[in-house]
Amino acid sequence: MPPRAPVQRRFPLRRTASASCRARRTPRPRGSARCRAGVRGTSTTRLQRPRASRRSSRRLQARARGTARAPHARTACRRAQCARPEPPSRRRSQPRSTRARLIGPKCAGAGRREAPIPCRGAPSSEGHQRGSRRGTRACPNRPKRPRRAKRPRRRTRTAPRPTRAAPAPGARATVPQAGRRAAARRARQRTRRLRPRRNPMRHGADASSATRAPAHRSPATARARLTEMAEKRYLLTPGPTPVPPEVLAVLAEPMIHHRARDFKGIYERSLARLREVYRTANDVLLFTASGTGAFEAAVANLTSPGDRVLVVSAGNFGERWAALTRAYGADVVHVRLEWGETPDPEDLRSALAEAGDVRVVYLVHSETSTGVVADVQALAAVAKDAGALVVVDAVSSLGAVPLETDAWGIDVVVSGSQKALMCPPGLAFDSVSDAALEQAARATSPRYVFDWERTRKAQAKLDAPFTPAVSLVKALDVALGLLLEEGLEAAFDRHARLGRACREGVKAMGLQLFSPDEDRSAVVTAIRAPDGVDSGDVVSSLRDRLGITIAGGQGDLKGKIFRIGHIGWFDVFDITTALAGVELVLADAGADIERGVAVTRALEAYESHATV
Structure with missing residues (x-):
């Protein structure tokens, strides 16, 4: 097998292409992109148009060369012979764009710029154009090239991390900046909890720190945290009063x-x-x-x-x-x-x-x-x-x-x-x-x-x-x-029992009534605030923490009394809810209140005077 001629590029680099044109002393075609730009040795095609496909770039280069629609000599030979594929070693050593441009030594007109003479059996330029469309093969008898296997990704070894030496006994251990931030974040998360987690080791905390609540939080503060997210609203004012769902539906x-x-x-x-x-x-x-x-x-x-x-x-x-x-x-x-x-x-x-x-x-x-x-x-x-x-x-x-x-x-x-x-x-x-x-x-x-x-x-x-x-x-x-x-009589009796239950619950807490203690006072119960407690603070605490809205004092009684309304769409559980909230708020304010007695006494008073 005779030695191969040195591989030449079909379209050499910029200076080579210009030199070959000068060596042949043939004028550059007017349709050439380089001639239109007026610059030798530089390609303006890549600057003036977007990047095209490989097939389009071949045609543009062929038009610039003046040999458009003409297959290369070696390509014609390959179509005619369909016998000698390029060695795999040479194909792998060149990029794909270069492999498509290699010119073999046995092709007629190898290395030349003129339109080559097709070999016997080679298709014409029109046939080449039809055969090069997507989905068709120019030479169906030629075996397909085997796909190149992907090379395994090379893994590089990294140097092992240096181990930190243990601190000497009695010396203070240094913690990196990121470690200090993480430790502070974990400490904040532990202090946010109001009760221990069920599985402390699952959350990255030791058992000793998770089995008890933080010592610096008082029970009143914990209750405030529990109740500040209240979303239910209880309206216990003398007016406006709660509206039944049937009435709300009519409004819609x-x-x-x-x-x-x-x-x-x-x-x-x-x-x-x-x-x-x-x-x-x-x-x-x-x-x-x-x-x-x-x-x-x-x-x-x-x-x-x-x-x-x-x-x-x-x-x-x-x-x-x-x-x-x-x-x-x-x-x-x-x-x-x-x-x-x-x-x-x-x-x-x-x-x-x-x-x-x-x-x-x-x-x-x-x-x-x-x-x-x-x-x-x-x-x-x-x-x-x-x-x-x-x-x-x-x-x-x-x-x-x-x-x-x-x-x-x-x-x-x-x-x-x-x-x-x-x-x-x-x-x-x-x-x-x-x-x-x-x-x-x-x-x-x-x-x-x-x-x-x-x-x-x-x-x-x-x-x-x-x-x-x-x-x-x-x-x-x-x-x-x-x-x-x-029934009006049943409504009158219900309101009288609600007022009686509210008054009895207030007295069980040790508070003083401002309104008369009689069944006729069945509309609203006025209560004196304990000594040292502003009634406005009681009203605002009930509203903001528990979602319970009651009324404060008016005129000269502002800051001295608070009022619980029980007219309209009310039942005894609305009264017990209000009394429980008053107990909670007054106990947190420092008043001497016995917890739980107001609700019990209110229920007893409501049931004892029930009419059959």
Whole structure:
């Protein structure tokens, strides 16, 4: 076998290609990329276009050379002979891009740039173009080249880590910076735990450190950590009060028009149920407002500037009656009692006799700022004897304690939806007698939205003078249905037992009551804060730590008392929850409280007075 000629590149390096062109003294083709750039020995193809495939680069180089669509001589020989594959050793020694360009010595025109003459049996340039498409072989008789096996990855040995020498006895061991950070992180994780882990060795801690809680954490701090993530909310205020799920579901229903026939039926049924709860045959006028709106309607429709009225106040809402009547220019006779004191009918009789001609007497049935429920029946009888109209604030008492509007001779009873009626805030009610409507016709105080006559005429046609709170009226209809389904007498008994259980639990803790200890005080229980404890701190701690919302003191009683409401959608377990929270908060505040006795005593008081 004759020796092979030295391997030449089909497309030599940049300088070689330029030198070969100069040696042949043949002008470079105009279509050449190098000639277009005007630079010899440099390739502009790689700078001016993106990297193409191997086949495309061959064609571009062939076009630059002027030999496009012509197979190489050696390629033609291989297609014709299909016998002499290149030795594997030579193929492995060259990269693939170079192997495709090798020129054998036995091919005609080896090493030359002219278009070679095809050998016998070699396909034409068109056949070469068709045969070089993807999925076809140019020479099917030629055996396939064996795939080169992947070389095993060479693994290099790394030097072993130097072992750290043990410290001398008595010397302080040095810990790397990363080790110190990890140790500090593990220490913080151990201090976060409030109780030992079940398997301390699994978490990388020794058994001695994991079998006991951290010594620097007090039980009060641990309880605070346990309760600061509370997500349940308990509303035990005098108002607003919790809303039953049935009422909440009605609030989520689609909106309807307030002039539609469907709403007229709901409106009529709600007014009828209100008269049943009020225990009256008189008109009950409905306003879109809070309870204070009902207050103002009772003042604006009954008083004229200069009229003499009498107000009995023993708390915050009695003071509101006095402020409203003064705002409308009335001559106010203010019978002011100490906050927490129960009004006496004889004191009212003396005040009426001393005042002379009194047009209207304003009373408070349930004073939620102090927890006092007045004897409205006796007070109303004294006022009627003096020839005055009687107006009663029953915002928190309507539906919770007995109230007989017609039987007790009460002319006007004001109330709201957000307390014992188990509705969200937003609706106000005034029940008005015929005598009150006659007085309203003579009154000269300005009023528009709260005009009784305008509202009464609209309700007679099952309509409202203005756009009402449609969703709240629908919710009121459902809530009143729940209350009447339970029965008013059963609801009154339930509220009395809840109030009794709350008071007995408070007394079992050793605390003092601010509200009277009587069954009539069934709306809210007012409690004096222990010495050295601010009632505002008790309220905020219950809200923030346990999710229990109660009410604090108002006016001069702020910081001195806290109040637990139990009207509306309540049961005994709401009372025990509130009492347990008060025990916890006061014990953490340092008060001398015996744990657990309040809940036990409250349950006993609730069950002992149950009616069969």
